[in-house]
Amino acid sequence: MAFALFIIGPFLIVGWVSAYKTERSMQEELGRTMLQLAKQNHATIAKSMSAVNDKTITFLGNHLFNRTEFNTFWSNVETLGQMKRADEILERWSSDGTQYSLYMINKEDKRTLVDLSGKESGFKYIEDDASKMPAWSERALQKRGAGVFRLIASPAGVTSISFVRSVLNAQNYNDVLGFLVVSNLEVYLTRDLLNIQLPERSGIFLFNDVNELLMQAGSDELPEDSLSALANPEGSSYHFAGEGGERWLYALSYEPEYHTRLVYRVPLQSVSGGSKEFQWVIMALSAVYLVLVLLFVLYLLRIVVRPLHRLVAITKIYEPGVPLDAAHGRELLRSDEFGILYGAFLKMTRRLDRSFEENYLMKIEQKETELATLHSQITPHLLYNTLDSIYWYAVGKGNRDVGGMVKDLSRLLRIGLSKGKTMIPIGEEIEHASAYCRLQMKRYPDKFEVLYDIDEEAKKYATPKVILQPLIENAIFHAVSGMDGEGEIRIRIRCTDAEIEMAVEDNGFLPVDIGRLERITRGELADKGYGIRNVHQRVQLHFGEAFGLSYAPREGGGVIAKINLPRREYKNTH
Template sequence: MNRLSTSAGCSKECWVLHRQNSENKPEEGTGLKLKHKVTLAFLVFIVLPFIVVGWISSYVAVNTIKEEVGSTTLQLVKQNHVTIDKTISAINDRTITLLDSQFFRNPAGYSFWTGIDTLNEIQQADNILESWSTGGTEYAIYMKNIERRDTPFDLSHKTKGFKYLDKDNSGLPDAMVRDMDLSGGGVLRITHSDSGEKTISFMRSILNPRNYDEAIGLLVVNKVEVLLTRDMVSVELPSTAGVFLFNDNEELLMSAGLGSPSLAELHQNIEPEASYGYTFAEEGGEEWLYAYSDSSKFHTRLLYKIPLASITGKQIWLQKMLVFISVVFLAFVLTFVLYLVRLVVKPVVKLVSVMKIYEPGKTLFLSEEPPRHDEFGILYGSFVKMTKRLDYSIEENYVMQLKQKEYELLMLQSQITPHYLYNTLDSIYWYALDSGNDEVGEMVRDLSSMLRIGLSRGRKMITIGEELEHAKAYTRLQEKRYPDTFEVWWQIDETLRDYETPKVIIQPLIENAIIHGVRGMDGEGEIRISAVQCEDTLRFIVEDNGHLPVDLEELSAIMQGEHSAKGYGIRNVHQRIQLHYGEAFGLTYERSGEGGTRAIITLPLRRPE
């Protein structure tokens, strides 16, 4: 205590001067102030996670809404396409019925349509086709002039009713000429009248009833759009959306709403091999939903193009409003946190200033201000008590350091003693060899090996090779002690020598086998020592052919510590193994096949760390 009292003997004036200097001197390595740290922590651990979670939630919500809107719109497209297919199917069925009644089931009808050449026959043909024209559609039959009939007037100007085609199919639109090669199937095409008016035509080839490989004419139903328009506008969509119907040639048959997608846009936003689906694409700074469905029956594609904002506008507005409210709330919370920080910073700064000038072992002169009764007052009082305890601990630590140095000196002396012992035994060994007493020299060498491995410089774990060397040294000494009494056989797996084992666990088993098994057998005793691998475990086996019966239950009780007065060696081995590796491993005994005893040590197979 004298040393501490002397070092702490500064006056009160010196302490005040030191405190003033420390307050006036700029601090080196000072970090952020407390309020800045709290603000930064608030931003990092509250605001930032809130923003990240909010952004992720918003992103997931928007994608979920988009997927739901896309799926719902796709179902709407499919239903609308089914309605359109029904309308086209009705036209297809009427054309089949017309051809069947006029050409295939009526030979006279076939002769009539292929032999028209008078005005009366032309009027009769026009009346028949007029009777089939319903709902605003117009039926027309274009026949090849196979028999080179002459009509009383030119029919090329007609857009409905009956007309002949010249040999070069003049007067027939290109789309119709291409469809003359079809084998009777109906298709939708865009055609134009002489006045340039665009119309949708459903057309099918008229096959020769006498030769189905020959097309003799073309049945055309014009103005199909008057029927399809009703189906196209039956679905209520946003005013900025568009509905488009394409044929198999990617011609835009008709549309409803705004806009008209180009072929490049169509190929970019629609999977060519998919028969239906939906995608989202950016166009003109706005995101659009493309939902489409294909019909394999008439090879048409129905496409909806809808601006996504027109569907999800309210949801997005609501999300933005929630984000704004959250930002306002976080700003309010941050203001309140800063107020609390300011409320507590002043007493904390006072405590920090005292902690800075405090040096362990020196007397601390504190002001006479009455302590506060809140948490900071308790903290300040606890700090004062801590300084007093710390001063006392320093004195105790000084004494403990002296004792530790003395202990280290004793440890050093204890390490030197075995070294001198090994040197002495080595000297005895060479002296015995020089004196011609080789047997005594070998015994001294084995004893030295046993002591060296047994001590192992304080190590608890050694290699199997070292453990076997220790056991062999012991058996050689016992063979000299009990000459011509027993033989020792070794069966060792050499690949196991580098694995680890607790030290000195085989020697106690060999000692028991000698004393309690083969010591009195007059040269007939045998001890077999094995080290083998069994899957992922290691086994040491010490087996003797002793003639004395062994009580296995008593051995088990000894290893469990029930008979503490005897069996210390095997109990120590068993408990040390379980201490290292657990209860699944240890020492067990059983009777051998020759009537003796077999001791088995089971260890996990591990290499030294």
């Protein structure tokens, strides 16, 4: 029951959801593919439309306008000879199967010898009255010289796709002289519309900007409800619709230059094929497979559950440190997976027993280590007390110099050890450096002086302990110890926006190789400069590679050793 509830049920649900999602995904992919196909087909049609538009522009430039001057011949056609000449010009442009017609607005009330109302192409006059102009002229007037595609019926009642362009006066664009109409464009556009092979019962429909169906291809008609749904959108998209108990795919491509829309209507079953039937076959095979798996699981339960219960019983009676009786679980010592599992369980109990014994021994060793630690803490405390006694003895005997040196030595040791801490406040680091300087000034009397330039705010921030002393030691031994009172060491600590800058500079007169000092700091000369390399590595260990020790020459002679640290307030964890 658990297998059916938690394995078979979810498997069937997941399979059904996966099949549904796969079908939806496949439909969306079909929609995107069909939309891309419609866009490509529409682009081909748009190129043909642009070719018609360009040709009409060429016609106007060649025959109606000479630069910006209007050819008055077209507004003064009255005689049969003039009419024949005008028709011949238009006929020459109709050589590709289309028909060119020029409708001039009769503003000067010209009278021809023949009736032009029955002419299907060529030159015509139309009355200068908006109510008497053809219905298709209204949209052409709104376009102000741009072309539109329309369905226009000839006097004989034959409707064709036509391109209409209003002819504007080049001197006054508000003055419309007439209309140039190119008819029978279906012979020109049909090859573009039919160059795509679509499945059976599919339809292709081309609409203009006023929702007139210019052309269509295919056997099925577009339903009225679908026509109204496709009439308004400006933009390319696709969607699915159910019509007559069948699913249809609509792909709509919009072309903004002439505001035309190309619609593909394809029965979904014809493009998706038998994928749904294949999915049902897969589901049926999966159900059969699950039944076989269920039978196999029942078989496994018979050979697995009983030895599993036995292994659990042995696990319950085991206690760490108490050897397991070898008689328990003897029937589990076999070559299958349970035999391997039981063998691993026995090895685990042996390791656990050893760990139990080792843990007991480690606790004893830990107690001994704690006693040794307490003893090591007593030794520095005894040393501090002894140095303190020597200090007061020297002061009592009147030898304050010795007493001061002992006190400075005690401070050096106390801050240097710092109860095992690696980080101390900068204030304590300054005390440590000051004590060391006083001791060295006793050793080298009247050789140098030490100047301090300390930002008080910096004393509360943290620093690795004993990083100034090695720099001061180098400055004394290598620069100012032999300068006969002219030596000067300056200890400077400043706070910036995000960092602490420490500097130890001397006025030594001997030339210094700054590049060599930098290589020693980076560890490239491993046998030299242990102290400064140690300072640099400890700073980077605590704060990262962006910080550390660097050297620079001092103006006027000497060296400046710089340490940059981040501004981190010291937190006493002891």
